[in-house]
Amino acid sequence: MAKILKLKDINKIYGDKIKTQVLFDINMDFEESTFNSIIGESGSGKSTLMNIMGTLDRATSGDVEINGINISNMNKNELAVLRNEFIGFIFQFHYLLPEFTVMENILIPYRIKNKNITKEAISRAEELMEIVGISKVKNNKATDISGGQQQRTAIARALINQPKIVLGDEPTGNLDSSTTEIVYDLLRDINQRYKTTFIIITHDKRVAEKADRIIEIKDGRIEMDISRKI
Amino acid sequence: MNNYYDKFVELLKKEDKEESFKFAMGLLKEISVIELYENILAPSLNSVIDEFGNDSKELIWREHVRSGIIKTIVENSYSFVLKERENFGIKHEENIIVLCPKFEEHEIGARMVADFFTIVGYNTTYIGANTPEITLSLAVEHLTPKYISISVTNYYNLIGAKRAIDKLRENDNFKGKIILGGNAFSSDPEVYKRIGGDYLLYNFNEILQLSKEESL
Numbered sequence: 216m217a218k219i220l221k222l223k224d225i226n227k228i229y230g231d232k233i234k235t236q237v238l239f240d241i242n243m244d245f246e247e248s249t250f251n252s253i254i255g256e257s258g259s260g261k262s263t264l265m266n267i268m269g270t271l272d273r274a275t276s277g278d279v280e281i282n283g284i285n286i287s288n289m290n291k292n293e294l295a296v297l298r299n300e301f302i303g304f305i306f307q308f309h310y311l312l313p314e315f316t317v318m319e320n321i322l323i324p325y326r327i328k329n330k331n332i333t334k335e336a337i338s339r340a341e342e343l344m345e346i347v348g349i350s351k352v353k354n355n356k357a358t359d360i361s362g363g364q365q366q367r368t369a370i371a372r373a374l375i376n377q378p379k380i381v382l383g384d385e386p387t388g389n390l391d392s393s394t395t396e397i398v399y400d401l402l403r404d405i406n407q408r409y410k411t412t413f414i415i416i417t418h419d420k421r422v423a424e425k426a427d428r429i430i431e432i433k434d435g436r437i438e439m440d441i442s443r444k445i
Numbered sequence: 446m447n448n449y450y451d452k453f454v455e456l457l458k459k460e461d462k463e464e465s466f467k468f469a470m471g472l473l474k475e476i477s478v479i480e481l482y483e484n485i486l487a488p489s490l491n492s493v494i495d496e497f498g499n500d501s502k503e504l505i506w507r508e509h510v511r512s513g514i515i516k517t518i519v520e521n522s523y524s525f526v527l528k529e530r531e532n533f534g535i536k537h538e539e540n541i542i543v544l545c546p547k548f549e550e551h552e553i554g555a556r557m558v559a560d561f562f563t564i565v566g567y568n569t570t571y572i573g574a575n576t577p578e579i580t581l582s583l584a585v586e587h588l589t590p591k592y593i594s595i596s597v598t599n600y601y602n603l604i605g606a607k608r609a610i611d612k613l614r615e616n617d618n619f620k621g622k623i624i625l626g627g628n629a630f631s632s633d634p635e636v637y638k639r640i641g642g643d644y645l646l647y648n649f650n651e652i653l654q655l656s657k658e659e660s661l
Contacts, residue, residue, distance in 0.1 A: 254604070420548065424601030431604055439607060439640070443600050443632045 216246040218280075219379055219412045220268060225277035227263055227435075237263050238435045241277070247379070248410040250403060252423040255432035261416050262384055264432060268414065269302055269382045270294045282379055299328045303373030303411075307385035309365045311357035311372075317344070317364075318353045321371045328376055336375070343371040346408075347401055363394040367401065374405060381405075383415040387422060395419060449476070454489050458496070460507070462514045469518045478525040479564065479649050482557045486515050490553060512553055519556050526560045535566035535656055539591035542584055544572040546595055546605035554627050555596035561649050562594065565656035578612045585613065591621045595642075597629035603640055610641035624655075 227238040237260045245251060255261040266272035267279060270286055279286050281301055286294060303324075311320045318340060325336045344350045347367040352360045357368065366386065373381055386402070387395040399422050406413050417423050431439040449472055456465040472481055493511050497504035543559040545552050552574035559571035572584055585593070593613065597606050606625070613619045625642035637645040646652055 420601060424599055429601060429604065439604055441600060441603050441633065441636055 216248065218244045219247045219282055220245040220414070221278075221280040222264075222268065223278040223280070225264070225267060225274045225279070227260070227267065227272075228275045236435065238267075238274070241435075241437060243430070243437065243440075245380075245412055245414060247412055248406070249427045250406045250413045250425075251415065251428045251430065252426035253414065253416045253430045253432060254418070254423050255438075259432045260435040261432045265382055265384055265414070265416055268380075269304060270298050299324060299376060301379050303376070303378035303381040305366075305369050305373050305381060305383040305386040307388040309357075309369040311365055311368055313356065313358045316354050316356055317349055317360065317368050320357055320368055321375055324372060325375045339377075340371065340375060343374055346405065347371050363390060363397065366390060366394075366398055370398070370401065370405075374409070374411070377409070378411065380412045380414065383413065383417075385416055385418065387417065387419055392421075395421065399425065450485050450488065453485050454492050457489050457492070457511050457514060460510045460514070462517070465514050466518055466521070470521060473522065473525050478522050478529050478560070481522065482519070482560070483649060486518065487554070487557065490515060512551075515553055516556070519553065519560070522560070526563055529564045530566065533564055533566065533653075537566045537568070537656065537659060539567060539659075540588045541567040541569050541592040541594060542572060542581070542588060542590045543569060543594045543596070544576040544581060545574040546597060546602050546609045547577055548575060548605050549597055549599060549602040550574050551598035551627075552596070554598060555594075558594055558596060558626060558652070561652045562592075562656075564649075565653050567592070567656070576609075578609050581609055582612065582616060582618070585616075585619045589618075592624050593619070593621060594624040594626065594646075597625065597627040600629040600632065603629050603636060607640035614641065 222241050222243045225238055225241040226236065228234050228236045241264060253261050253265065263272065267274050281297065284297065286297065289297065312323070321340045321343065322332055322336060326332060341350070344353055347370055349364050349367050349371070352364055357365060360368070387398050390398060402413055403425070405411055415422065415426070423429050428442040429439070430437060453465065453468055456468055469481065469485065472485065490512065493504065493508045497507055541562050543555050543562065545555050556571060559569050562569040570584070570588055572580065595606050595609065597603055610623055622643040623641060624644045624646055625637045626646050630637055630645055634645065644655065646655065
């Protein structure tokens with residue numbers, strides 16, 4: 216299987232006068248269509264690592280390659296274009312725009328990328344809402360739906376541009392256990408349906424144990440990297 | 446043996462505890478406890494995944510019921526374990542501890558392995574499922590085992606197994622070897638080394654081999 220994301224010798228140091236190194240020589244590849252989980256204690260460096268993978272932050276040294284493109288020398292605008300094209304994000308907090316409806320929120324990344332909303336985009340948004348089970352609330356404001364529905368809206372929003380990679384930072388961290396299971400099953404379904412690569416930071420054992428691969432980050436280093444038979 | 450297995454799985458699929466139990470215990474008049482564990486009980490545990498693998502809710506309760514039936518059979522086979530030990534006639538002075546790491550609740554494999562170590566002559570102590578590192582540490586202090594055998598089914602729990610092993614190596618009270626086993630190792634047979642294990646053993650014959658090498 217092709218490598219969709221490669222990290223080579225990634226180091227991250229914060230601060231100029233007082234330097235704090237949070238990532239040490241991270242080398243990792245992710246294969247296309249796989250479902251990966253990253254675990255680790257708070258402060259282990261996993262969110263920093265995910266921000267670097269998602270081009271939201273830059274490594275102090277090392278190379279990141281996304282879909283065969285080395286991003287090291289890209290400027291902010293180029294990174295934003297690449298990010299919007301290849302990567303979808305799901306965070307613990309949904310960051311939906313409260314004054315917009317569910318449908319409008321889902322279409323935001325499409326609008327940023329293409330300016331105009333096409334019939335195809337609406338039809339894709341409808342399809343995604345159907346898959347994540349929020350069609351009935353599509354015209355509700357983001358504040359007028361449940362927490363589980365908000366997170367499902369965020370998932371649909373992450374997928375509207377058909378990203379090759381979805382990065383999730385505790386996407387079920389704010390949900391109760393039964394909703395967590397529903398959301399996880401949904402992510403898995405999307406992973407299999409669209410061959411999207413998922414890389415999910417989680418504290419939830421039930422989420423991590425069902426991934427194809429579990430990576431544990433400890434003190435800024437890869438402590439464990441285990442895969443199950445796929 | 447295939448007929449015995451088919452008949453047992455038929456009873457197990459009905460979740461018929463009484464008939465499954467009677468059938469398995471009756472089999473011990475014809476086959477050894479080792480054969481019962483390896484050829485009948487262990488594969489029958491996997492049959493529930495073949496049957497309900499795509500339906501996680503159905504799978505969980507049925508797996509629990511069927512595991513409970515098999516656990517009863519294993520518990521009641523202990524006299525046959527002791528008899529089998531006499532047949533082999535091997536005796537080691539060393540202690541061995543068998544356990545599942547923290548969060549690992551699938552313990553039937555570990556229970557069977559504990560019986561296998563008993564059969565090949567070790568003083569075996571089975572601690573249990575979901576064993577915290579501190580519990581293991583206290584047991585090690587008390588029993589000073591030569592071997593610690595850790596059974597891992599769910600591959601997520603390899604992380605717990607590694608933590609337990611790291612903790613054991615940090616402490617000075619354990620100088621022995623770590624034996625690993627279980628389904629969690631099936632996708633990557635080399636992972637046992639990465640988490641600090643000394644041996645990866647799959648079946649009774651490999652345990653017997655280790656025991657014989659120790660006897661030399």
